[in-house]
Amino acid sequence: MISRYPVLKHLYFWLAAFVLLTYIYGTAYENFELGVKVILMLLPVHLLYFYLVDYIVVRHFYIKGQYLKAFLVALAIMLFIALLYRVVEIFITDPYIYRFYKARNANFTWASRQRSAEAQLSDPILFVTAIERSNAVVWIGITLRLFTLSHERKQSALQAELSSLKAQLHPHFLFNSLNNIYSLSLEKSEKTPEVVLGISNILRYSLYECTAQQVSLKRDIEILQDYIKLEKIRYEERLELNLFIADNTQTLQIAPLLMLPLVENAFKHGTAGTIDTPWINIQLRIQGNHLTLNISNSKPETTDTANSTAGKIGIENVRKRLQLLYPGRYSLDFFDEEDCFITVLNIDLTN
Numbered sequence: 001m002i003s004r005y006p007v008l009k010h011l012y013f014w015l016a017a018f019v020l021l022t023y024i025y026g027t028a029y030e031n032f033e034l035g036v037k038v039i040l041m042l043l044p045v046h047l048l049y050f051y052l053v054d055y056i057v058v059r060h061f062y063i064k065g066q067y068l069k070a071f072l073v074a075l076a077i078m079l080f081i082a083l084l085y086r087v088v089e090i091f092i093t094d095p096y097i098y099r100f101y102k103a104r105n106a107n108f109t110w111a112s113r114q115r116s117a118e119a120q121l122s123d124p125i126l127f128v129t130a131i132e133r134s135n136a137v138v139w140i141g142i143t144l145r146l147f148t149l150s151h152e153r154k155q156s157a158l159q160a161e162l163s164s165l166k167a168q169l170h171p172h173f174l175f176n177s178l179n180n181i182y183s184l185s186l187e188k189s190e191k192t193p194e195v196v197l198g199i200s201n202i203l204r205y206s207l208y209e210c211t212a213q214q215v216s217l218k219r220d221i222e223i224l225q226d227y228i229k230l231e232k233i234r235y236e237e238r239l240e241l242n243l244f245i246a247d248n249t250q251t252l253q254i255a256p257l258l259m260l261p262l263v264e265n266a267f268k269h270g271t272a273g274t275i276d277t278p279w280i281n282i283q284l285r286i287q288g289n290h291l292t293l294n295i296s297n298s299k300p301e302t303t304d305t306a307n308s309t310a311g312k313i314g315i316e317n318v319r320k321r322l323q324l325l326y327p328g329r330y331s332l333d334f335f336d337e338e339d340c341f342i343t344v345l346n347i348d349l350t351n
Contacts, residue, residue: 013141013144014043014047017046017137017140017141018039018043020137021035021039021042021043021046021136021137022035022036022039023035024136025038025039029097031100034097034100037096038093038096038097041088041092041093041096042085042088042089042093045081045084045085045088045134046134046137046138048081048084049077049078049081049134049138050138050141050142052077052081053074053077053138053142054141054142054145056073056077057070057073057074057077058070058142058145058146058149061073062146063149078131078134078135079131081134082127082130082131082134083121083127083130085130085133085134086120086121086126086127086130087121089130090117090120090121091117094110094112094113095113098110098113112126180195180199180230180231180234181195181196181199183234184234191233194233195230195233195234198226198227198229198230198233199230201223201226202223202226202227202230205219205223205256206223206256206257209256210256210257212256213255213325214253214254214255214256215253215254215255215256216249216251216252216253217249217252217253217254217286217291217349218249218252220254220256220257220258220259221245221249221259221284223257223260224245224259224260224263224284225245227260227263227264228241228243228263228282231267235278238277238278239277239278239279239280240277240278240279240280241279241280241282242279242280242281242282243281243282244282244283244284244285245282245283245284246284246285246286248286249286252286252289252291252349253349254291254347254349255321255325255326258318258321258322258345258347259284259293259345261314261315261317261318262293262295262315262318262343262345263282263295264314265314265315265343266280266282266295266296266297266341266343267280267297269300269341276298278297278298279297279298280295280296280297280298281294281295281296281297282294282295283295289348289349289350290346290347290348290349291345291346291347291349292344292345292346293343293344293345293346294342294343294344294345295342295343295344296340296341296342296343297340297341298339298340299339299340299341315334318332319332322347326347326348329347329348329350330345330346330347330348331344331345331346332344332345332346
């Protein structure tokens with residue numbers, strides 16, 4: 001809720017600041033009623049200080065890397081606020097405090113109140129004290145603000161990189177899909193329209209449903225099954241396919257199109273180059289929040305360099321997305337055995 005309404009962050013912070021300052025001043029005055037009233041008089045100065053630093057120093061200089069300017073402007077604002085703080089004290093809060101104690105003790109005296117406003121304003125000790133008081137809470141807020149900006153910038157960079165990887169993934173899948181249609185069209189296969197429709201469904205998913213960082217695991221598996229059906233149509237009886245896909249997805253979420261390139265790679269670079277009967281084994285198991293995808297496929301007799309390079313692009317994109325989205329929560333291993341390739345993906349899908 002707070003992330004959706006940023007103004008709440010400010011309200012909660014200033015409420016906490018008000019409570020903290022009231023406690024400090026109330027303890028010093030030995031009267032919390034007086035502490036509340038004094039802080040209400042001084043709070044506008046704290047607000048002005050924070051937003052001057054935030055909007056001028058942080059937003060216009062610090063985040064642009066202009067650190068010297070940021071320091072000099074922050075120093076100027078600090079001195080200005082300290083002066084304003086003293087003016088408010090001399091003409092508003094101190095007279096109120098004096099009257100408050102005088103009403104309770106007729107003999108109460110305050111030496112500084114006997115001096116002129118000019119003398120009080122030019123007192124270096126009181127000026128330094130004003131600097132300390134005005135900075136106490138504001139720089140806590142500025143520190144939190146800098147942490148927030150740093151987090152937002154990291155998230156923006158992460159999202160930009162993920163978007164870039166997705167942009168690479170979609171053309172890669174489209175390129176391979178068009179090759180499939182081309183092969184069927186050369187054979188004048190009656191299944192070409194069915195394949196075009198199936199590819200259209202997958203592309204619709206990849207372009208319009210994958211805009212979110214997480215999608216339903218059930219839906220992502222459906223697309224994976226659609227792709228496998230298309231490849232079965234293409235290879236017909238020439239392919240020995242053993243498939244097991246768990247259906248206990250519950251409400252699990254997953255980053256879209258992580259599994260498809262791995263399955264696609266098995267078809268594209270395993271079965272396509274196998275002269276004898278090609279085979280693929282695919283097992284997708286789910287235990288609790290843990291997903292395991294195990295793919296093994298026959299090895300081609302010859303290596304197609306172009307296909308091998310294209311496959312590496314898809315695999316590297318998957319690996320990079322896993323590193324960004326599931327750090328420390330995944331493993332992706334490849335095994336080059338004598339007669340087959342094996343791919344094993346493990347992901348902890350805990351939200």
